[in-house]
Amino acid sequence: MANFDIIEDLKWRGAINQETDEAGLREYLQTHDDLALYCGVDPTGDSLHIGHLIPFMILKRFQEAGYHPVIIIGGGTGAIGDPSGRKSERVLQTAEQVKHNEQALTTQMEQLFGTENFEIVNNIEWLGKIGLIDFLRDYSKFFQVNTMLNKDVIASRLDSGISFTEFAYQILQAIDFYQLNKNYGVQLQIGGSDQWGNITAGIDLIHKLAGPDQQAFGLTIPLMLKADGTKFGKSAGGAVWLDPEKTSPYEFYQFWINQDDRDVVKYLKYFTFLSREEIEDLAQETEKEPWKRTAQKRLAEEVTRFVHGDSGLSEAQMITQSLFSGDIKNLSVKQIEQGLKSAPAAVAEDKPQNIIDFLVDTKIESSKRQAREDVKNGAIYLNGDRQQSVDFEVNPSSAFAGKYVIVRKGKKKYTLVTIK
Incomplete structure (x- = not known):
């Protein structure tokens, strides 16, 4: 593992915002080959969108380097609702909705990560077994209310109001990290920049329950903004979903191929597994001959193949070429509906x-x-x-x-x- 410096690679790709202990994590990677890391997703919907890809691309890079990614499908936390980035309370879902969403997200994760050196766990397995008294005695006593109030995500909600349910979410997520560290050998949690408080709360809980020498690390990812300053991840029609029934492979492909020249190299670094040399060559082509949009085509090709496979990519390219050339006679009704969904x-x-x-x-x-x-x-x-x-x-x-x-x-x- 020491031959490949994944931390340095992530830095070059612009994929690291904060680390709790960079020196400690580097030392662990240099001396161990058993790193396990995790990221969680709550089943608030029945499909991931491209915003979810941001942390999962990091997990995939660790998997490609030989490490062991674990994904939590938050059947427990999803029943509560993460207050992150919201100004009002989430609408609680029914148990049936949560279960349906869990199954759909599990299928998508298996498509992205395969089944080798990868596992999916559901935090309802441990959160669902904790009684109220156990929750208060065994976990909540380690959390100071004044510290919790200072977390950015909580502080941003104090004026508008926040329920105890969402206030306690960070305790549940901290329990997740502790349980994964204890029972699954997970040492590293990955999350968006808004998850820093939750991640550090988990590390603090691990050190309090398992001892200060227990190895646990956190890494967050920068907020991804487009060159115009707006948040990455939305198209004119709304969210770009990974589910082909919600966003067709053609629409997905078009989203990537239409990226701004100012953003395309950043996205190549982040959302593809191309080498540094390949990306630098594409950057030069973009600078010299931007009208050819070579980098955008390669970006669209790589990400569409990753999410939808070779068949999804082939269909997206075929529809694109047919509409560009005007030779549409061989397109099926379904392909016409994909390709002209946004047309007058x-x-x-x-x-x-x-x-x-x-x-x-x-x-x-x-x-x-x-x-x-x-x-x-x-x-x-x-x-x-x-x-x-x-x-x-x-x-x-x-x-x-x-x-x-x-x-x-x-x-x-x-x-x-x-x-x-």
């Missing part, structure tokens, strides 16, 4: 119609005169074919199972016409 939309009746009337009725053209001019000039394509006859009859049943007519005006302006 219109509705038409299920009947043959003259092309000029069709273009005006769907408001693709503002007038019959403009429609005739664009058709004659070859600017109108229907279902991938250029149509230059003003007498052409649009037959909705001729393609895409009669569900859609795809109109392209000029080189790139698509309209998805749904047939009713």
Whole structure:
């Protein structure tokens, strides 16, 4: 393990914000090959989004280096709700919702990490067995209220108010680290910068219960901001999900390929497993020939393959190329729905119609005169074919199972016409 300095690699990638004991962690890595580390996720939803990838990419890098990642699916903490970053109380979920979400997140984690040298645990296994008296006697007595009040995430909620339920969340997370350290040999916790207080509370609890020499470390990740100062992770349509039913592989691919030149190298360092030499070469290409968007294409390729596999990447690239070239005839209905989900939309009746009337009725053209001019000039394509006859009859049943007519005006302006 000593041949590869993972801490130095993480620093080069801009992936470290704070460490509780860098010297101690480095010494441990140099003298041991059994490091186990963890990160947790609460089952507040049935899919991860790309914001969740930020800490999990660090776990994956440790796994690639031969270390042992553990992920907590927070069946216990998820029933409570982390106050982090919120100005109001979470709405508590039903047990059925939590269970469903646990199963969905477990499946996604197994896709990202595989089954070798990796494990998933659920903190309901130990939190669910702690009675109220045990919680107060065995754990809560080690936490000072004044110290808890000074934690950033708690202090930010004092004016608006915070329930004891969410106030006590950091105790539950500290118990998680203690239990993992004691029973699973976990020495390192990874989290976002907002988790620093929870991580240090866990290390303090370990030292109080297991002794000051018990080895436990924490590492947080910087808040990831885009070049314009806004928070990374959202698209115009909202969250970018890992679930292909929520965000299709094509949409996922497009999110990455459309990243700003100012951000792309940072994301290559963070979200791909490319070497330093490969990333530096791509950085030079971006600087010299930014119009080729070589770095963005490689970023989209690497991350889409990581999340959706080779088949998801192939489909995303095929849809991208088909829409770019205009050769859409071989796309399936589902692929059309993926590729044109965000395109302008219109509705038409299920009947043959003259092309000029069709273009005006769907408001693709503002007038019959403009429609005739664009058709004659070859600017109108229907279902991938250029149509230059003003007498052409649009037959909705001729393609895409009669569900859609795809109109392209000029080189790139698509309209998805749904047939009713």
